[in-house]
Amino acid sequence: MSHYEHQIIEKKWQDIWAKGVFRTEDPNQTDKPKYYVLDMFPYPSGAGLHVGHPLGYIASDIVARYKRLRGFNVLHPMGYDAFGLPAEQYAIQTGQHPAVTTEENIKRYREQLDRIGFSFDWSREVKTCDPAYYKWTQWIFIQLFNSWYNPVSNKAESIDSLIQIFEASGCNNDIHPFSPEEWKSMDEKMQSSVLLNYRLAFLSEAMVNWCPALGTVLANDEVKDGVSERGGHPVERKLMTQWSLRISAYAERLLQGLDKIEWSDSLKESQRNWIGKSTGCSLHFNLENPVGDVSSLEVFTTRPDTVFGVSFLAIAPEHELIDNLCTGIYRQAALDYTEKAKNRSERERQSEVKNITGAFTGSYVIHPFTGKKVQIWVADYVLGGYGTGAVMGVPAHDSRDYSFAKFFNLDITEVVKGGDISIESYDAKEGILINSDFLNGLEVKDAIKKAISEIEQRGLGKGKTNYRLRDAVFGRQRYWGEPIPVYYQNDIPKVLPIDQLPLRLPEIDKYLPTETGEPPLARANNWNYNGYPLETTTMPGWAGSSWYFIRYMDPQNDQSFASKAALDYWKDIDLYIGGSEHATGHLLYFRFWTKFLYDLGYIPVDEPAKKLVNQGMIQGTSCLIYRVNNTNKYVSFGLKDKYETTAIHIDVNIVEQGNTVQLDKLKLWRPSEFEHAEYELENGKLICGNEVGKMSKRWHNVVNPDDVCNDYGADTLRLYEMFLGPLQDAKPWSTQGIEGVLRFLRKFWRLYHSGTNESFFLSDEEPSKAELKILHKTIKKATDDIDNFSFNTSVSAFMVCVNELQDLKCNKRAILEPLSIILSPYAPHITEEIWEMCGHTTSVSKAQWPAFNPEFLIENEFNYPVSFNGKVRFNLNFALDKDLKEMESEILNNEQTLKYLEGKPVKKVIIVKGKIVNVVA
């Protein structure tokens, strides 16, 4: 074979690899260090993979192959996040079992992945919908149910330890304190409901995001801008009894843990914002007229220093005392307002943020320090679900309070110097306190401390930390998810015994809720345990993905979720690659479950992934053609402004060079529309417009990697996706430039084919200094670039290397064999073929990464750019160890120097060794 024929080579090696070349080594049989590189596993959708999906997989595969060459035992698995809404929606429409369609999709994904030449260890594949897998997801749920978060030891512990505390010393929290005797006298149901307030998996009545169109509840991260993330359906708030996970118990540790992991700053920042820690204090304002036994309103503030600037109190429309506080002539108007505010949907409230609304309740509180009467208002900018649902209004130093006070003409008292409160509020946390009695003259930071200590001393409140992070709703009114292993004995929720797992998903006739509105599982026959009804909601999509990285370590184990030996060897993920869209969902839940399992001693690490890299999205480039309105005529891009036109998306696969529509293919694509249409061309061509956006069927801009593999080969696809730009950046897909990569591989191939009739030939001659320099320069660059995830520049380094070796007509084995090893992580098929032609009988993936020898790069001279006042004028060659004084005099005596000095005296000569010379005149 003298030509590079990618179809033949790639098929050949993929078949050989499928025999288990990339099987992970058993930790007991090897002393190699471990390296765990993981991709976020895909949801197998019916649409298959597009060219954007493999981007991260290619990067991780390069790292995996590189680490193997460096002598690591690499765990590089792949699997499927296989439970989820789309399969179920499809089942509802077609009646096909989601397990069947999911399995078909997985098969197609696998074929597509195999064509790209990934080195996954498929013997470790996991599927979250497999009962052998979800048995352990259910097992973890049971552990969560059987645990509570002990604030003293600051970790999760068995619920039994809490029961012991209750039996020995009762409970003295503010909400429902009880004595040991009272605890013992409670019946089972009462005890169970008390314990539910502590269990990490718990049943509670809570405000949830209810999506009527999907017929299910959604977690906070599954709702974007008031609509569901999947499908874009409206979401409303609804009070429901739901299974939830107490992630809020881990808020502080999830925050602290970020400091010790190597994740991108933007991603850590998203998680910090989502956790939303704020420190401040609670503060009680006594009511002028107490309501029953409630004598005060509690607010939470991060700015207790501004307490002397309070000119009103504002409470949320959901506040529990609202009915009691609305009094006198203001009562009706205030209640009307409350009712209206409560009925507005989340979406409306969000879209009308700028509108200032509120109503005076007619009630007052007494300012704890000044003794003055302060009005209580109800306002929808105060949220019922955060803090205490009540805030102190300090218009001078909070922009929302400021707009509110301006709108309703309330007092604005400046208490921190630094701004101009006649124009806007001064929110900054710096300045000197004024008009504030005992705080006067203090800096804000000190004033906050002083105010809190004063508040605590007078018994008005306490220093306090609040988190925005809410507990995660865990039940879904859906079929296609893990059944929750819970049954109800006399209405008391109990978890199934471990030996009853997995609790298999039952067969049902239809995948819809029952006529009475119960979840689909209620349709199942005999859905009970020993006659007691089983839970009918299922787990959310993120349950299985919260721990899958552990299962890959020991995927077939049926005694435990992974053996201790496997866990101790593999520990955590060294490199995790995936999209940033999971920042506040999956990546938070998976850290939470890891910390939980760590607390119970099941795993040896409390952070799942040491390093995380977000690959950017590959966007689609849509192609648009322009139809003249009310006609059947289409005009080329440059002519569209002459008419009133409508842009129409057409299939990108019938467009050449990014903008030339192939008319014959267009007519075949949609004959009814285009076969008999009229076309106005430019230079004989129909030119289309372009638009960059998400790659999706809807815009006809999906490019299938299979097509690219057919036309150019998997090695070209791999190199090209890496060459496009930095891994982390978003970039639109375009095949402009892919030819260059194919050309590079052909050149590379030709280096090894310098024999007669371009047959394979390598010379065993000693390589020259120049050849060794090129090779070692490239080894160094390739090594450094993989460590820095700078794959685009290493591809260009390979191109430079091949160009230079070609110029030298290099055909030396001592150069070209190591070159094929360092290229092999990027272009595994062509390098396997060449490695075999070189006479090796084992895979190039079993070779050793060539050692970099810096001696070959040592230069003894350097061609210095000589600049005058910073402008480079000419170059001079000097030995690198030359005496600087001598250099200086030689430069100054150079005839060109005289020319550029233009007679001016030399002030200074700066010589930076091996870099530059600058003459200052």
Add this chain to the structure above:
RNA sequence: GCCCGGGUGGUGGAAUCGGUAGACACGCAGGACUUAAAAUCCUGUGGUAGCAAUACUGUGCGGGUUCAAGUCCCGCCCCGGGUACCA
């Protein structure tokens, strides 16, 4: 609004520590080989002026630090992503 990125040729991008801006690739122009095409190879390619050597100019805008700034500092403009009445 706030937080995080980013702004460099016709295009994707490079410049990792403040030291020759534009590597590598695409595209384009010209040429070689060929009956022709494909493939391959060679030359040129930031802008302006010039036959050329060369000169001036040039990394979003305005200022600053420095012998030297795409890179550092100050002020602004624009683009992308995240997030929000979170007190």
